[in-house]
Amino acid sequence: MRMFLPASLALALAVPSAARADASAELGALRQEIESMRAAYEARLQSLEQRLKAAEAAAAAQTPPPGPGAAASAVPAATAPATSWGAAPVAPTEAVSAAPPTPPPMAPAGGGGIAAFNPALSLILSGLYTRSSKDPENYAITGFPRGEDAEIGPGTRGFSLAESELALSASIDPWLRGALNIALHPDDSVSVEEGYIQTTSLGAGFALKAGRFFSNVGYLNPQHSHTWDFVDNPLAYQAILGTQYGDDGVQLTWLAPTEQYLELGAELGRGRGFPGGDDSRNGAGMVALTAHTGDDVGASHSWRAGLSMLRTRSDDQALEGLQGPDGSHAPSAFRGHTRVWVADAVWKWAPGGNATRTSFKLQGEYLHSTRSGDLTFDPEGLDSRDDYRAVQSGWYVQGVYQFLPGWRLGLRTERLDAGSPDYGLNASNYADSGYEPHKNSLMLDYNPSEFSRLRLQFARDSAREDANDHQLFLQYQTSLGAHGAHGY
Numbered sequence: 001m002r003m004f005l006p007a008s009l010a011l012a013l014a015v016p017s018a019a020r021a022d023a024s025a026e027l028g029a030l031r032q033e034i035e036s037m038r039a040a041y042e043a044r045l046q047s048l049e050q051r052l053k054a055a056e057a058a059a060a061a062q063t064p065p066p067g068p069g070a071a072a073s074a075v076p077a078a079t080a081p082a083t084s085w086g087a088a089p090v091a092p093t094e095a096v097s098a099a100p101p102t103p104p105p106m107a108p109a110g111g112g113g114i115a116a117f118n119p120a121l122s123l124i125l126s127g128l129y130t131r132s133s134k135d136p137e138n139y140a141i142t143g144f145p146r147g148e149d150a151e152i153g154p155g156t157r158g159f160s161l162a163e164s165e166l167a168l169s170a171s172i173d174p175w176l177r178g179a180l181n182i183a184l185h186p187d188d189s190v191s192v193e194e195g196y197i198q199t200t201s202l203g204a205g206f207a208l209k210a211g212r213f214f215s216n217v218g219y220l221n222p223q224h225s226h227t228w229d230f231v232d233n234p235l236a237y238q239a240i241l242g243t244q245y246g247d248d249g250v251q252l253t254w255l256a257p258t259e260q261y262l263e264l265g266a267e268l269g270r271g272r273g274f275p276g277g278d279d280s281r282n283g284a285g286m287v288a289l290t291a292h293t294g295d296d297v298g299a300s301h302s303w304r305a306g307l308s309m310l311r312t313r314s315d316d317q318a319l320e321g322l323q324g325p326d327g328s329h330a331p332s333a334f335r336g337h338t339r340v341w342v343a344d345a346v347w348k349w350a351p352g353g354n355a356t357r358t359s360f361k362l363q364g365e366y367l368h369s370t371r372s373g374d375l376t377f378d379p380e381g382l383d384s385r386d387d388y389r390a391v392q393s394g395w396y397v398q399g400v401y402q403f404l405p406g407w408r409l410g411l412r413t414e415r416l417d418a419g420s421p422d423y424g425l426n427a428s429n430y431a432d433s434g435y436e437p438h439k440n441s442l443m444l445d446y447n448p449s450e451f452s453r454l455r456l457q458f459a460r461d462s463a464r465e466d467a468n469d470h471q472l473f474l475q476y477q478t479s480l481g482a483h484g485a486h487g488y
Contacts, residue, residue: 118170119168119169119170120168120169120170120481120482120484121166121167121168121481121482122166122167122479122480122481122482122483122484123164123165123166123167123479123480123481124164124165124166124167124224124226124477124478124479124480124483125164125477125478125480126161126162126163126164126165126225126226126475126476126477126478127159127160127161127162127475127476128155128159128160128161128162128186128231128473128474128475129158129159129160129473129474129475130154130155130156130157130158130160130471130472130473131157131158131471131472131473132154132157132469132470132471132472133468133469133470133471134464134467134468134469136153136154136155136156136157138464139152139153139154139463139464139469140152140321140463140464141235141238141239141321141416141437141463141464142418142433142435142437142463142464142465143392143416143418143419143432143433143434143435143437144239144240144321144392144416144418144437145319145320145321145322145332145334146239146242146274146319146320146321147242147273147274147275147277147317147318147319147320148318148320149242149273149274149278150238150242150243150274151238151242151243151244152238152239152242152243153238154232154459154461154469154471154473155186156186160186161184161186162186162475163183163184163185163186163225164183164184165181165182165183165184165193165224165225165226166181166182166184167179167180167181167182167483168180169484171200172197174200174201175199175200175201176197176198176199176200177197177198177200178196178197178198179194179195179196179198180192180194180195181193181194181195181224192212193212193214193224193246194211194212194213194214194246195211195212196209196210196211196212196213197209197210197211198210204254205254205255205256205257206252206253206254207252207253207254207255208250208251208252209250209251209252209253210249210250210251211248212246212247212248213246213247213249213251214244214245214246215245215246215247215251215267215269215286215288215310216251216253216265216267216288216290216308217245217288217290217308217309217310217340217342218237218306218308218342218344218365218367219304219306219344219345219346219363219365220233220234220237220244220344220365221237221241221244221245221342222487223486223487225244226477226479227486229361229398229400229408229410229443230398230410230412230441230443230457231443231455231457231473231475232459232473234365234394234396234398234412234414234439235394235396235414235415235416235437235438235439235463236365236366236367236393236394236395236396236414236416237367239392239394239416239437240275240340240367240369240392240394241274241275241310241340241367242273242274242275245273245274245275245310246273247267247269247270247271247272247273247276247286248269248270248272249267249268249269249270249284249286250267250268250269251265251266251267252265252266252267253265253290259295260293260294260295261292261293261294261295261304262291262292262293263290263291263292263293264290264291265288265289265290265291266287266288266289266290267286267287267288267289267290268284268286268287269284269285269286269287269288270284270285270286271284271285271286271312271313271314272285275312275314275338275340275369275371276312276313276314276338277312277313277314277315277316277317277334281315285312285313286310286311286312286313287310287311288308288309288310288311289308289309290306290307290308290309291306291307291308292304292305292306293305293306294346294488299352299353300349300350300351300352300353301347301348301349302347302348302488303345303346303347303348304345304346304488305343305344305345305346306342306343306344306345307341307342307343307344308341308342308344309339309340309341309342310338310339310340310342311337311338311339311340312337312338312340313336313337313338314334314335314336314337314338314373315335316333316334316335316376316379317333317334317335318331318332318333318379319332319333319334322430323430323431324429324430324431325428325429325430325431327431330377330378330429330430330431331377331378331379331380331381332375332376332377332378332379333375333376333379334371334373334374334375334376334388335373335374335375335376336371336372336373336374336388337371337372337373338369338370338371339369339370340367340368340369340370341367341368342365342366342367342368343365343366344363344364344365344366345363345364345365346361346362346363346488347361347362347363348360348361348362348488349361355402356405357402357404357405358401358402358403358404359401359402360399360400360401360402361399361400361401362397362398362399363397363398363399364395364396364397364398365395365396366393366394366395367393367394367395368391368392368393369390369391369392369393370389370390370391371388371389371390371392372388372389373387373388374386374387374388374424375387375388375423375424375426377426377429377430378429384425384426384429386423386424386425386426387422387424388421388422388423388424388426389421389422390419390421390422391419391421392416392417392418392419392421393416393417393419394414394415394416394417395414395415396412396413396414396415397412397413397414398410398411398412398413399411399412400443406446406447406448407444407445407446407447408443408444408445408446408447409443409444410441410442410443410444410445411440411441411442411443412439412440412441412443413438413439413440413441414438414439414440415436415437415438415439416436416437416438416463417436418434418435418436418437420432420434433465435465437462437463437464437465438462438463439459439460439461439462439463440459440460441457441458441459441460442457442458442459443455443456443457443458444456444457450479451478451479451480452476452477452478452479453475453476453477453478454475454476455473455474455475455476455477456472456473456474456475457471457472457473457474457475458470458471458472458473459471459472459473
C-alpha cells in the first residue's frame with residue numbers, strides 16, 4: 001500500500017503537466033495560424049494600396065476638364081471619368097511616367113463597397129430641327145451604291161427627337177468592366193449601338209474587348225454622334241462606311257510603353273454592317289487593323305495621326321443608289337470583298353494647354369475603298385451576273401475655333417471621287433457620269449455648361465448631281481448623369 005501511494009501522487013501530478021503541454025502546443029498553433037492570416041491580409045492590403053496609389057497618380061496627372069470643345073493632349077482618355085463635352089486627356093509624357101501599365105477601369109458611380117458595382121447611368125437627350133430645299137426621302141450620293149442598312153442624308157424635315165443615347169457602365173470584377181449604349185432613334189425605334197465587356201488588367205499594355213462596338217478605324221468612326229463637331233458625319237463616311245461602322249466581334253489593342261503615344265489594334269467581327277453583309281456564316285466577315293500615334297508639341301500644341309484598314313465580305317448584298325443609263329433605279333446585288341483604307345490626322349492648339357477661353361482644332365481624313373467580286377443586275381428578273389470592281393475615295397477637312405468661352409465656330413469642306421467602276425458585261429446596264437459629290441458646312445454652337453449645347457448649322461450639299469440641297473439645322477444636346485470622358 002505504501003508503494004502505491006507515491007506512484008499515485010506522481011501520476012496525479014503528471015496528468016496536469018501533460019494537459020498544460022498540450023494546451024500550450026494548441027495555443028502556439030493558433031498563434032501561428034493567426035500570424036499567417038495577418039501576413040496574408042497585410043500583403044493583400046499593400047497590393048490594394050499600391051493599385052489605389054497608381055490610380056490616384058493617373059487621375060492627378062490629368063488636367064481638369066477645360067470646357068466644351070477644348071483642345072486636349074494626344075493620349076485618349078476613354079477610361080477617365082469626366083462630364084465635359086471636350087474633356088482633356090492625359091499628355092503623352094505624363095501618361096507614360098504616371099499611369100500604371102494598364103489603364104484602370106472607369107470609376108463607377110456610387111462610391112466604394114457594394115455600391116461601387118452599381119452601373120454608372122447617363123442619358124444624352126438631343127433634339128433637331130431640319131430644313132432642306134430638297135426632299136430627304138430621295139437623298140442619294142451619285143455614283144456610290146449603298147446597302148439597305150446604310151444611313152445617309154440629313155434625316156427627316158421639321159422637328160424631331162434626334163438620336164438620343166442611354167448608357168450604362170460598371171466594373172464587373174477586378175479584371176472586367178462592361179458597357180451598354182442604347183440608341184433612341186427619331187422614328188421611335190431602339191437599337192444597341194454598343195454592348196461589350198472589356199478587360200482592365202491584362203498587363204503589358206494589352207486590352208481585350210468583346211461584344212458589339214464601333215470599329216476603331218479612322219478618327220470619327222469610334223465616336224458617338226453627340227461628340228461630333230457637326231450635326232452629321234462627312235460624306236466620305238456616309239458613302240463608304242454607311243455613316244458609321246459597327247460590328248459584333250472582338251478587339252485587341254496594345255498601348256506601347258513609350259513616351260510618344262502609340263496604340264496598335266486588331267479586330268475580328270461578323271461583318272454585319274455596310275460595306276459588309278450580315279449573312280449567316282461560320283467564321284469572320286470582317287477584319288480590321290489600326291495604328292494611331294500622337295504627341296505634344298510644347299505646352300500649347302498636340303497632334304494625333306493614324307492609318308487603318310477594314311476588310312469585309314458580302315454575299316448577294318442588295319445595293320441601292322445605282323442608276324441605269326436612263327436615270328432609273330438599277331436593282332443590283334454584290335458578292336465579294338471590300339477593302340477600306342483610312343488615313344486620319346488631328347491637330348489641336350490651346351494657349352498654354354488651357355482651352356477654357358480659346359482653342360482651335362483641325363482635323364481631316366481620307367478614305368479609299370476597293371470593292372471586287374461580281375455584281376448581279378436585276379436579280380429578280382434578268383439576273384445577269386459578271387465581274388465587278390470599283391475603286392472610290394473621299395476626304396474632308398474641318399476646323400473648329402473656340403473664340404470665346406462656350407462659343408465655337410466651325411467650317412468643313414469635303415469631296416468624293418466615284419472613280420470609273422468596271423461592270424464587266426453589265427456595263428450597258430449602268431450609268432457612269434463621272435460626277436464628284438461635294439459639300440460645304442458652316443457651324444456655330446454655344447455651350448452654356450459642360451452638360452448642354454445649342455448648335456446652328458448651314459450646309460450646301462451637292463451629293464446629288466444637278467441637285468444642290470441647302471440645309472439648315474438647329475440642334476440641342478444635353479447630358480444627364482455620370483458620363484465618361486471623351487477621347488482625343
